[in-house]
Every structure is written in C-alpha cells, then in structure tokens.
Amino acid sequence: MSWFRRQKAGILTDTRDQIEIPEGQWEKCPDCSEPIHRRELEENLLVCPKCGHHFRMDSLGYFRLLFDDEQFELHDQNLFAVDALQFLDRKPYTDRLGDAQRKTGMNDGARAATGLIGGHGVSIGAMDFSFIGGSMGSVIGEILSRSIKRACEREIPLIIIAQSGGARMMEGALSLMQMAKTSAQLTLLEEKKLPYFVLLTNPTTGGVTASFAMLGDIHIAEPGALIGFAGPRVIKETIGQDLPSGFQRSEFLQEHGFVDTIVDRRELRNSFIHLLELILEKD
Amino acid sequence: MAKNSERPLLEFEKPLFELEQRLDEMRSVNEDTVEVDLSDQIEALEKRVAELRESIYRNLTRWQRVQIARHPLRPYTLDYIDNLCEGFVELHGDRLFMDDPAIVGGFVKFKGSRFGYRDRTVMMLGHQKGRDTTSRKYRRFGMPNPEGYRKAKRLMKLAAKYGKPVVTLLDTPGAYPGLEAEERGQAEAIARNLFEMSRLPVPIIVVVIGEGASGGALGIGVGDVILMMENAWYSVISPESCSSILWRSWDHKEDAARALKLTAPDLSDLGIVDEVIPEPTGGAHHDPEAAFSSVGLAVSSWLKKLEKRKPAKLIQARIEKFDRIGPYEIRNNGQAAEIHPPTEKSAEVNSATD
Ligand SMILES: [Zn+2]
Numbered sequence: 001m002s003w004f005r006r007q008k009a010g011i012l013t014d015t016r017d018q019i020e021i022p023e024g025q026w027e028k029c030p031d032c033s034e035p036i037h038r039r040e041l042e043e044n045l046l047v048c049p050k051c052g053h054h055f056r057m058d059s060l061g062y063f064r065l066l067f068d069d070e071q072f073e074l075h076d077q078n079l080f081a082v083d084a085l086q087f088l089d090r091k092p093y094t095d096r097l098g099d100a101q102r103k104t105g106m107n108d109g110a111r112a113a114t115g116l117i118g119g120h121g122v123s124i125g126a127m128d129f130s131f132i133g134g135s136m137g138s139v140i141g142e143i144l145s146r147s148i149k150r151a152c153e154r155e156i157p158l159i160i161i162a163q164s165g166g167a168r169m170m171e172g173a174l175s176l177m178q179m180a181k182t183s184a185q186l187t188l189l190e191e192k193k194l195p196y197f198v199l200l201t202n203p204t205t206g207g208v209t210a211s212f213a214m215l216g217d218i219h220i221a222e223p224g225a226l227i228g229f230a231g232p233r234v235i236k237e238t239i240g241q242d243l244p245s246g247f248q249r250s251e252f253l254q255e256h257g258f259v260d261t262i263v264d265r266r267e268l269r270n271s272f273i274h275l276l277e278l279i280l281e282k283d
Numbered sequence: 284m285a286k287n288s289e290r291p292l293l294e295f296e297k298p299l300f301e302l303e304q305r306l307d308e309m310r311s312v313n314e315d316t317v318e319v320d321l322s323d324q325i326e327a328l329e330k331r332v333a334e335l336r337e338s339i340y341r342n343l344t345r346w347q348r349v350q351i352a353r354h355p356l357r358p359y360t361l362d363y364i365d366n367l368c369e370g371f372v373e374l375h376g377d378r379l380f381m382d383d384p385a386i387v388g389g390f391v392k393f394k395g396s397r398f399g400y401r402d403r404t405v406m407m408l409g410h411q412k413g414r415d416t417t418s419r420k421y422r423r424f425g426m427p428n429p430e431g432y433r434k435a436k437r438l439m440k441l442a443a444k445y446g447k448p449v450v451t452l453l454d455t456p457g458a459y460p461g462l463e464a465e466e467r468g469q470a471e472a473i474a475r476n477l478f479e480m481s482r483l484p485v486p487i488i489v490v491v492i493g494e495g496a497s498g499g500a501l502g503i504g505v506g507d508v509i510l511m512m513e514n515a516w517y518s519v520i521s522p523e524s525c526s527s528i529l530w531r532s533w534d535h536k537e538d539a540a541r542a543l544k545l546t547a548p549d550l551s552d553l554g555i556v557d558e559v560i561p562e563p564t565g566g567a568h569h570d571p572e573a574a575f576s577s578v579g580l581a582v583s584s585w586l587k588k589l590e591k592r593k594p595a596k597l598i599q600a601r602i603e604k605f606d607r608i609g610p611y612e613i614r615n616n617g618q619a620a621e622i623h624p625p626t627e628k629s630a631e632v633n634s635a636t637d
Binding site: 079080081087089137142169172175176178183186187188206207211212213214215228231235239256258 | 458459462464465468469473474481482502518525529530535545550553555601602605608609610611612613615620
C-alpha cells in the first residue's frame with residue numbers, strides 16, 4: 001500500500017507540524033528514553049519506533065494522515081477570538097492570543113476539513129493542544145459546531161479529534177457554554193443517523209471530555225492518552241493519596257467502558273477506512 | 284432566620300452586624316426598663332441599618348457576590364421545593380449503580396397560582412448542599428458523582444414521558460473530582476446530560492440559585508431559558524482555582540472573580556442568562572421568603588410562555604439558543620472584521636460594578 005509513504009511526504013512538507021517537537025536533531029522518548037532522530041520520528045508518524053510512545057500530532061498532521069492522497073479542503077480559517085470579557089490576569093487575553101497565533105501560525109485551537117477517507121466523504125474537526133493548551137473557547141466551539149453542521153448538510157460521517165487541556169478560562173462562562181453548544185448540535189447529527197467517531201488523543205480533559213468527546217458512536221483512543229474530567233492533581237488532592245499507575249489513560253478508560261478501541265496511530269487510517277466500510281455498506 | 288448572634292458573618296457585613304447588635308441591645312433595654320423610652324432612637328437606628336444594608340448591597344463587588352452565593356444560610360434546592368411546591372415525591376437512584384444525594388429531584392405540585400399562573404405538576408431537581416457537618420458530608424457539599432447526573436437524566440426522561448415541564452436548580456461548587464467518579468465516567472455522565480437535555484421534548488427552565496461551577500453545574504443546566512439569581516455566580520471555574528492557575532497563587536480570588544465576569548448581570552450582558560431574578564436587599568439568606576417568591580414568580584412566567592410551544596419548536600429554539608452563544612470575529616482579506624453573533628450588549632459588561 002502506498003498511502004503510508006504519502007503521509008510521510010506530507011509530514012515532512014510543513015515545518016509547522018513539528019512545533020510540538022523542540023528544535024534539535026535528536027529527541028529523547030519520554031517513555032523509553034531512547035534517543036530518536038527527528039527525521040526517523042517524523043517518518044514514523046511521531047511514534048517512538050522502539051516503544052510506541054505517541055508524541056503529539058497537530059490537526060494538519062491528522063488531516064494528512066487520514067484523508068485519501070493527503071487531499072482535503074480546509075474550512076473556517078477566518079475565525080478569530082473576541083475578548084468579550086476583556087480578561088486580564090497577569091497579562092491580557094489579547095496578548096496571550098497574539099503570542100499563541102505567532103507561535104503556532106493558527107488563528108485559534110482547532111481546524112475543520114472535509115475530504116475522502118477510503119473514498120467516503122468525511123467532515124473532521126480537530127483540536128490543537130499547541131494553541132493555549134487546546135483550551136475550548138468560542139472559536140473552537142464555532143469551528144466544531146460548523147463541522148457538525150457540514151456533516152449534517154452533506155450527509156457524511158463526522159470525526160472529531162479531541163486534544164485539549166479543558167476550558168478557555170479567559171472566556172469564562174462563554175467557554176463553558178461551548179460544551180452545550182457542541183453537544184446540542186450533535187443531536188441533529190444523531191437525528192440524521194450519521195456516524196460520529198471521536199478520536200481521543202493526549203490529552204483530552206475537562207469540559208471537552210464532558211461534552212462532544214464522550215458523545216461519539218465509537219470512541220477511538222490513541223495508546224496512553226490522558227483522558228478524564230478532573231485533572232490528576234486535583235483528584236490527588238481530593239482523595240489525599242497517590243493515584244494508581246495508568247489512571248485516566250486510554251487503557252484505563254477502555255477497561256472501565258468509556259473507550260471502544262485503542263488504535264496505534266500507524267494503523268489509524270486503516271481503522272477508520274475499515275469502520276466506514278462496515279457502517280456505510282449499502283444493502 | 285437565625286438570631287444575629289448565631290449568624291455566619293461575611294466580612295463586608297460586619298459594619299451592618301455591629302449596628303444590628305446595638306439595635307438589639309437598645310430594644311432589650313427598652314423592653315426591660317419602664318422608665319426610659321428609646322423608641323425614637325430605635326426607629327432612627329433601624330433606618331440607619333436599612334440604609335447601610337441598602338448601600339452595601341447596591342455596591343457589591345463580584346467577589347462579595349460569590350460569598351453571598353455560598354452563604355451557609357442561603358436557601359438550597361429542597362428549601363425552594365418545600366416553599367414553592369406541595370406533595371414532593373423524591374425519586375432516588377440512577378438504576379445503574381446507586382443514589383447520589385448531591386442531586387435531588389422528583390415530581391411535585393408547583394404552586395403557580397400564587398404567582399398568577401396555575402398549580403401544576405413539574406419535575407423539579409437540583410444540586411443539594413447540606414446545612415450541618417453531617418449533612419454536608421452526606422451531600423458531598425453539593426458535588427455530584429456520575430450517578431447524580433444519571434439520576435437527573437432518568438428523571439428528566441420521565442418528565443418527558445408524562446409531558447411535564449422540568450425545572451432545574453443549580454447550586455454546586457463543581458462535579459466531585461474523585462477517583463471513583465472518574466472510573467464511573469463523570470465526563471460521560473455530564474456529556475450525556477447535555478445531549479439529552481438539548482433534545483428533551485418538554486420545557487426546561489434552568490435557575491442558577493447559588494454556585495454555578497463549571498461542567499458540574501452545566502450537567503443539569505441546558506434549557507429553554509437560563510434564569511439566574513442576582514447574587515449567584517456561574518462560570519467555567521471558581522475564582523480560587525482560576526487564581527491558582529493563572530496567578531499561581533490562591534491570593535487573587537478577587538481579581539479572578541472580577542476577570543471571570545461571573546455574576547448574573549455579567550452573564551445577562553454576555554447573552555447567556557435570559558433573566559436576572561432579583562434578590563431581597565441583604566441577599567436571599569436575609570429574607571428567604573422574598574427569595575422564594577422572586578423565583579416562584581420568574582418560573583411561573585416562563586412556564587406560562589413555554590408551555591404553549593410545540594416540542595419540535597421548543598427543541599429547535601433551544602439548540603439555536605446555545606449555537607448563538609460565544610462571539611467570534613470573521614476576518615476576510617480586504618474587509619473590515621465582523622463580530623458574530625452581533626453583540627450590542629457586550630460593551631456594557633465592563634461598566635458593571637467592580
Ligand atoms: Zn520510546
């Protein structure tokens with residue numbers, strides 16, 4: 001199969017994809033401590049070749065990985081956050097936004113795309129942790145809501161790729177309401193009986209988990225991803241004892257019944273194609 | 284109401300408390316001593332107390348409102364149910380794992396006739412805090428486990444089955460951040476409620492009566508209208524946690540409260556809250572009867588409006604209501620930036636007190 005090589009080419013074409021990896025020729029795997037050459041890591045879809053640790057991948061990386069021939073159309077690239085609260089902590093929200101935009105080259109923490117996966121039209125909304133921790137504000141809510149609407153209008157399946165530290169505090173209650181906004185929109189997709197897959201990546205926490213990320217027909221998680229509602233530190237403080245190892249990781253969630261399947265990123269595209277074929281089969 | 288001497292005291296109420304104590308002394312002297320008549324002085328002091336309360340409560344900061352929302356004598360969900368309704372049948376359990384006392388609910392006869400509406404059966408449910416050490420612990424301080432949200436979902440679906448409107452009362456410092464809550468899917472339980480509430484085919488009236496902390500509050504907070512009491516707070520995070528994350532210290536809770544714009548007037552300006560329910564001067568805890576009436580009146584007027592809508596219209600309007608929340612800017616090359624949805628009101632947010 002040739003799709004694998006094509007992805008590799010895609011991964012190498014855009015340096016913005018590599019933002020999560022600090023500069024330098026060699027990376028040390030946080031799991032197995034193995035030094036990995038950057039190029040080798042990129043060629044392996046940001047998965048450690050020795051132990052399989054999944055380094056973080058951004059939205060464009062996933063689009064290239066999942067869509068046929070790396071072909072996709074991006075949407076909603078003209079949406080920007082509004083500082084409705086004129087939020088000021090140690091620094092104004094507008095400065096934080098500006099810094100994140102310069103650092104990532106993105107407007108905000110999500111991208112929307114449509115394209116074909118195994119020949120099936122799919123709408124994807126994907127979050128980016130690199131933009132203020134993937135925190136969900138009004139722009140992310142709107143981009144995901146539009147991804148859902150696009151799936152409804154075109155009558156195609158929806159995939160949401162979750163990657164978020166939780167809420168965008170600087171948007172206060174507006175941030176909170178994005179949970180309701182996206183969940184409400186998903187009822188329309190359900191009504192049309194269109195498939196909805198969630199890909200849970202590291203990390204998926206807080207209000208993102210407690211809304212669209214736990215409402216999929218099928219929940220697919222990358223190995224070892226942190227997935228939960230409350231942060232581990234808060235839980236530890238609440239119960240006053242150490243958390244068991246593997247707590248709130250993909251494997252833990254699968255064991256407790258909240259994740260359907262854990263898929264290695266190198267098999268992800270095949271898995272989606274397989275699922276789409278099973279579900280969309282015409283009698 | 285508790286006697287002044289037993290009343291838990293908020294810092295900013297101290298001057299008021301001192302005057303009230305003097306008033307109490309004067310009254311007892313007046314009663315016990317035949318030869319002195321202090322009634323003129325008492326009347327003057329009563330007036331001063333009322334004026335001072337009025338002036339303190341007219342200029343509350345956001346942080347002070349958070350403190351009022353957490354006042355240990357503030358009416359809780361069961362107090363509203365007891366005072367606005369009759370014949371409460373509390374329904375327990377999620378039918379899956381257990382009953383969670385941090386959320387209570389059941390069918391009840393809402394006495395709407397007192398407020399120009401009519402008496403009718405509703406499903407009323409809400410977060411429930413405890414009043415003393417034992418009950419606080421039993422109610423987990425109003426912090427639900429997944430079972431609480433799943434019970435709420437079960438009750439709301441029952442309401443839909445029988446065509447009864449739902450009234451939810453929000454008052455929680457957050458969903459419980461425990462190990463077992465995570466194991467049993469706290470996130471999924473909340474998410475599922477957002478989804479099911481969005482498409483419930485009966486009217487849902489949401490009232491924020493105290494603390495509206497994050498997803499734990501929103502988990503029973505999707506509705507056709509969101510009403511909020513004047514001194515309640517509602518945001519994505521508590522001022523304390525916000526302070527600890529953004530200022531890396533617990534000392535900036537007042538700054539955080541200000542930054543988060545978490546009061547009822549703020550949320551009304553942001554287009555989230557449909558109606559701010561006025562509280563008596565001195566807060567709901569100062570005059571609970573007045574607070575009950577205020578909530579009863581607001582709920583009655585919304586029930587009257589919403590009960591006429593057909594389920595399909597109700598659901599459509601509800602989904603659209605939430606889809607409009609959250610402004611963003613559209614920037615196209617060569618064109619002036621447009622803000623969506625248009626928010627004439629957002630400029631007012633910062634002119635509010637504090
Ligand atoms: Zn490794």
